[in-house]
Amino acid sequence: MRPIDATDYMGAAASRGITIAIVGKVMWGSIISEWASLLLRWLHVVAAIAWIGSSFYFIALDLSLKPRADLPDGVQGEAWQVHGGGFYRIMKYLVAPSQMPDELTWFKWEAYTTWLSGFALMVVVYYLEADLFLVDKSILELTPFQAGLFSLASLALAWLLYEAACRTGLAQRELPFAIGGYLFLVALTYAFTHVLSGRGAFNQIAAIIGTIMVANVFTLIIPNQKKIVVSLIAGQTPDPKLGKTSKERSVHNNYLTLPVVVLMISNHYPLLYATKFNWIIVAITLALGPVIRHFFNERHAGRKSPWWVWGVAAAGVVAILFLSAAGPREAKTAVLSAQPTLADVEEIVMSRCSMCHAAEPVWAGIVTAPKGIQLDAPEHIDRNIRLIGRVAAWSSAMPPGNVTEMTREERAVLAAYLEQAR
Numbered sequence: 142m143r144p145i146d147a148t149d150y151m152g153a154a155a156s157r158g159i160t161i162a163i164v165g166k167v168m169w170g171s172i173i174s175e176w177a178s179l180l181l182r183w184l185h186v187v188a189a190i191a192w193i194g195s196s197f198y199f200i201a202l203d204l205s206l207k208p209r210a211d212l213p214d215g216v217q218g219e220a221w222q223v224h225g226g227g228f229y230r231i232m233k234y235l236v237a238p239s240q241m242p243d244e245l246t247w248f249k250w251e252a253y254t255t256w257l258s259g260f261a262l263m264v265v266v267y268y269l270e271a272d273l274f275l276v277d278k279s280i281l282e283l284t285p286f287q288a289g290l291f292s293l294a295s296l297a298l299a300w301l302l303y304e305a306a307c308r309t310g311l312a313q314r315e316l317p318f319a320i321g322g323y324l325f326l327v328a329l330t331y332a333f334t335h336v337l338s339g340r341g342a343f344n345q346i347a348a349i350i351g352t353i354m355v356a357n358v359f360t361l362i363i364p365n366q367k368k369i370v371v372s373l374i375a376g377q378t379p380d381p382k383l384g385k386t387s388k389e390r391s392v393h394n395n396y397l398t399l400p401v402v403v404l405m406i407s408n409h410y411p412l413l414y415a416t417k418f419n420w421i422i423v424a425i426t427l428a429l430g431p432v433i434r435h436f437f438n439e440r441h442a443g444r445k446s447p448w449w450v451w452g453v454a455a456a457g458v459v460a461i462l463f464l465s466a467a468g469p470r471e472a473k474t475a476v477l478s479a480q481p482t483l484a485d486v487e488e489i490v491m492s493r494c495s496m497c498h499a500a501e502p503v504w505a506g507i508v509t510a511p512k513g514i515q516l517d518a519p520e521h522i523d524r525n526i527r528l529i530g531r532v533a534a535w536s537s538a539m540p541p542g543n544v545t546e547m548t549r550e551e552r553a554v555l556a557a558y559l560e561q562a563r
């Protein structure tokens with residue numbers, strides 16, 4: 142995508158037919174990618190609800206199982222539940238029943254669909270529009286291709302490192318593994334926020350965690366389950382180690398769920414991803430998710446609820462709130478010669494934003510004002526002033542990837558204007 146000079150447009154009036162054909166092509170490309178993005182996001186969210194929903198359900202079920210005297214051989218415990226007008230009595234066989242049931246329900250396509258739709262969505266949003274959402278030239282000069290390659294390679298590498306750590310038995314030592322894994326993710330986040338745009342970096346770390354979780358289902362949990370079924374059919378006793386390693390991975394997934402969800406929706410919140418301490422915000426989030434999960438795990442297991450969790454969570458959220466108020470990356474308290482006026486703000490917005498945010502945008506690839514926000518006239522700018530503050534003064538989310546090269550001083554002028562206006 143590159144800016145189209147409005148005068149080029151006029152000049153092309155002579156060859157009007159060609160111009161319209163080109164505009165038509167750009168427009169259809171844009172419209173199709175917008176719809177692809179909606180359909181994939183819809184599928185992704187629905188699949189993720191089904192996956193995480195069943196995963197939360199099974200964790201809670203597992204924790205609530207109670208041993209009783211009259212249970213069949215090999216049964217660890219049972220649980221009674223009531224739902225939708227009926228009572229359910231559920232038993233868990235530690236490895237497997239002595240005989241295979243005729244019908245067995247597997248839970249795997251929820252996870253696979255979540256990953257496949259998520260990856261496709263990432264291609265449509267972050268790879269095909271890498272210049273807007275993945276690259277930020279004020280962070281690092283990358284071409285869209287380099288940024289895409291970096292994203293793919295780091296995704297694969299991070300997953301391989303995790304997989305290797307688990308396979309070499311490191312994961313059996315739970316606490317050191319949890320601490321090591323946490324530091325690994327924070328280090329990755331720090332690196333990503335210094336290579337990609339803030340938004341791209343948050344999505345990248347979320348994609349890595351999501352990939353690890355789905356890969357746990359695909360490469361270990363389901364294959365182990367299949368091996369168990371095969372040995373049962375052959376009349377052998379399955380290796381109990383298979384179930385144990387699966388459980389290990391499902392515990393990892395359990396603790397990663399809350400952070401991955403909040404990181405996935407973080408792209409709606411510029412104050413998180415496009416401010417100075419964005420990587421510390423991720424570090425806190427990565428710690429808070431498991432702590433909150435711990436509360437529910439203890440509760441579902443019927444143990445004493447660890448209420449302290451909410452104190453820690455509240456402290457973390459307050460810390461994030463203050464960190465997000467630190468302003469854009471490398472913010473400078475510019476020495477302004479005079480109090481900025483609305484006219485100064487308008488001049489900045491007209492020159493840095495209105496090429497996209499106009500009734501008829503002149504930025505190639507943008508066919509309607511993004512999110513319906515027009516910033517091409519004083520009254521529109523005045524009306525949207527708080528939104529402008531959130532995305533361009535207190536954070537550097539807009540212009541996306543800083544494509545129109547807004548300067549720190551200009552952000553400082555916007556911030557100073559907002560400060561005095563309220």
Ligand code: HEC
Pocket residue numbers: 273409490493494495496497498504507511512514516528529532533539540541544545547
């Ligand atoms: C290159 C084109 C482009 C430029 C320049 C640009 N924007 Fe945007 N803007 C977008 C796109 C694309 C989106 C939609 C982002 C998305 O899909 O999440 C957007 C979204 C927004 C939103 C809505 C955010 C939300 O919460 O949904 C605001 C507000 C905004 N821009 C303000 C600005 C301001 C202020 C500037 C100038 C400092 C600016 N934009 C410059 C393309 C642009």
